[in-house]
Amino acid sequence: KKPKETARKMLRMVETINTQQFEGRQQVTCTTCHHGSNRPDRNTVVASEMTPGEAAAAQRASAARQDLSGRGRPGEGGPGRGAPGADGARGQQPPAVPEGARTAGAGGRDSQAEPAEPPPPAESVDDVLDKYVQALGGHDAVAQAKTRVMRGTATARDLQQAPITVQEKATGEYRIDTEGRQGTQTRAFDGKRAWMQMPNGVRDVEGVNAQQITRLADLGLPLTAKARYEHLRSARYGSIDGAPTIVLIGSPAANVTEWLHFDRTTGLLARRNIFTRTALGQLQEQVDYGDYRDVSGVKLPFQVRYATWNSVSTQRFTDVKVNAPIDDGQFARPAATR
Template sequence: MKNNSIGNITRARLLSGAASLLAIVCLSVVASVEARLNNAAPQQTAPVVPSEKPVEQVRKNIQVLNGLPSSQLIPVMNYMSASLGVKCDYCHAEKDGHLDVVSDLKPEKGAAREMIKMVQGINKANFKGNPAVSCFTCHRGRPEPVRAPALPLAAAAPLPEAAAATAKETPPTADQILARYTEALGGAAAIERLKSRSMKGTWLTANGMTLGYEVYQTAPDRIYTVLNTPKQGVIERGFNGQTAWEKGTRGLRDLEGPELYSLRRYPDLFKDIKLQGQFTRLGFGGRDTLDGKDVYVLRGMGNDGKGERLYFDVQTGLLLRRVSSTSTMVGIIPEQVDYEDYRDVEGLKVPFTIRVTTIDAGGSSTRKFTEIKLNVPVDATKFNKPPAPPPAAAQTPKP
């Protein structure tokens, strides 16, 4: 695939057609999380995912990934690419400068099919069907797995778990760690008072571009963002609880799939603030270090069915990292969010840097804020999709 000028935004556009169903899933997952957040008592129900078509029903040439939810196709493709350290065109032929994903011209695609079957067979026969062995287990970022150890052998690194430290202290429970996090943020009362937030700063894309970035949000989930790109001008995006939209050089259109996810997830008003009630299971996962800081790790399962790992600073109690993993038939796909530079804003601690790291390098980004305001009035009409411009003026090119 060609490198795009504004990284993941355009990338997501390319893929949005491939994952239109994801929109429905995202919306319903977010909606169900909200439902839970608004309820005092956390519900222990199974994730509510509407019936989603398997990929073979929406794609032309699926022979081995039968039964894969269609929203997972592109994540799985990104996962296989990352596991082998290759781009899409390693397996997919190109036609007229575009990927011809349906074609079986390249032998690597056939090899990958055999590998997918092999991985499924290994996991079925040995690991109760859980994705214990994946492409990455063997490939480690290369097309050809290493066959023999290189000499001299490096000494095995000690396991991260600081067993000695854990042995001395009684490990805290998940509830205690979450309660301490609430306090560290400023306390439940200050969190309950949070009704709106506005943030200004920059969005650094995976390919090194710095875009101007503004976010306006109100509880529970309304959002309006402005991206200032050097080449494509201003891109506005919004969600008013029903419709997600974008207005930019490509005109006015609805957002779905990964674009909608990316618009809403990272600056989500409460997702990383009110953690209680978001998990079906959550337990103490040991003590570790992260960038030289001691951290407590919580491990669990989110209500959306994703595996979760949360890393809390032992000293401050603040959340430093959250890793959500989607389990698929070829492997476990992680997505990591790091929270840095916490500062006090109106009695709440707010991270001024949010770093998102995904399996496909193009999806990673760093959001750095220079100004964050809480509970200032936000004009609710900002969230609504603007009226379509008259046809003549719609595509006026920027000078």
């Protein structure tokens, strides 16, 4: 039978890989790719927070490296450092949901057969976005929110906390300052280019890493979503932690697809999943929004969790101001220092 023939081929492939690449040691198994599923998982999944025990071990290892090197590492780097970029056209078909991804209405694949594609929602893109804007406070209130300044803390994957300050304009400029043990790290976007400043210098950021810096620059999203995402469509219903959602899918950039999950009861944006196609496979990021509160007539999330394939940052804000004055120089790249 064909399934048995396929299984035998896979076993021979695993044996060949271990023999030729690992001197016969059993380093690769069926589980390496399949994880109990009929179809191998070719996609990354988002990282999760460490347990307290894992975090303590990571801190001990970091301290040991610092002792050996004689100097500490300058703060926490941006998520996905060194991630590859890719060229291509926008608006390609959305990717299959990676197994293990915490996305609404899409769990891991069944080991016997893939579920049938559900019918599209009755609500249109305009219906979903209009409800979103109304839930935030209405078109006029959202349009009048030109800037926001937020202060709070960010908890990293290793459970370490650091004070943060976020400055943002509705036109897309964005800056986040993180106060680390070795000094302040800044990641920013001036509307045209992204940059990063560490205690030891400043540099430009390009490709996927530049896109990541602007992921959370979403103050203007409610009124610009249709311009921001090509081929935006109402795709499916789902749920997040038991709350019913509706999912819009669109493409904000070349080789990037986003799923936007809106709470069907409140109308608020609950989650974004970002899928980036690269030569090394598909990379996934996830942004979760919660604890919405009214600030100057507009509802804003006071908790934002951003996870990539190798990092997690949970931002909790205690002070949020809308239309606070922000000097444009805050977004400008500083001159390099010697």
